[in-house]
Amino acid sequence: xxKLFLIEDNEGDILLISxxxxxxSFPLQITCAKDGQEAVEFLKTCVHGxxxxxxxxxxxxxxxxxxxxxxxxxxxKNSEGLKRLPVIMLTTSSSHNDILESYLNHANSYITxxxxxxxxxxxxxxxxxxxxxxxxxxxxx
Numbered sequence: 001x002x003k004l005f006l007i008e009d010n011e012g013d014i015l016l017i018s019x020x021x022x023x024x025s026f027p028l029q030i031t032c033a034k035d036g037q038e039a040v041e042f043l044k045t046c047v048h049g050x051x052x053x054x055x056x057x058x059x060x061x062x063x064x065x066x067x068x069x070x071x072x073x074x075x076x077k078n079s080e081g082l083k084r085l086p087v088i089m090l091t092t093s094s095s096h097n098d099i100l101e102s103y104l105n106h107a108n109s110y111i112t113x114x115x116x117x118x119x120x121x122x123x124x125x126x127x128x129x130x131x132x133x134x135x136x137x138x139x140x141x
Contacts, residue, residue, distance in 0.1 A: 002132060005055035006032045007039040007072060009064050013113065017059070020124040026132045031055065036067025040075050047081035054085065056137055062091040062098055070101055077106040084138040086131065
């Protein structure tokens with residue numbers, strides 16, 4: 001079972017994403033953080049625990065309370081035990097500056113959030129096909 005870490009503060013988006021993920025054919029364990037500080041603390045405990053606790057994939061919003069998504073992304077990509085962790089920016093922002101900053105901070109991809117649940121289903125099916133079927137995820141050892 002693969003571990004997905006959702007970092008999202010909007011309850012409506014959490015619900016839509018969670019429902020869409022439940023409909024996927026791939027078995028996932030989903031953990032959620034609702035602000036950037038909570039996300040960083042969770043990831044620190046994963047690194048200091050067993051490497052098997054580190055998520056396989058992160059879905060990260062940019063506009064988060066306490067620490068924004070760029071700060072969380074920077075933390076992940078500059079942490080020895082996390083930097084190979086694939087991070088998908090999933091956000092409402094289509095700002096050129098946000099996209100550029102995300103890739104400069106080594107995001108693995110940038111996706112603008114859709115409107116409506118059917119669109120979420122479509123996007124998450126594509127994420128599943130690419131990240132869990134086609135791409136090879138890094139080993140945790």
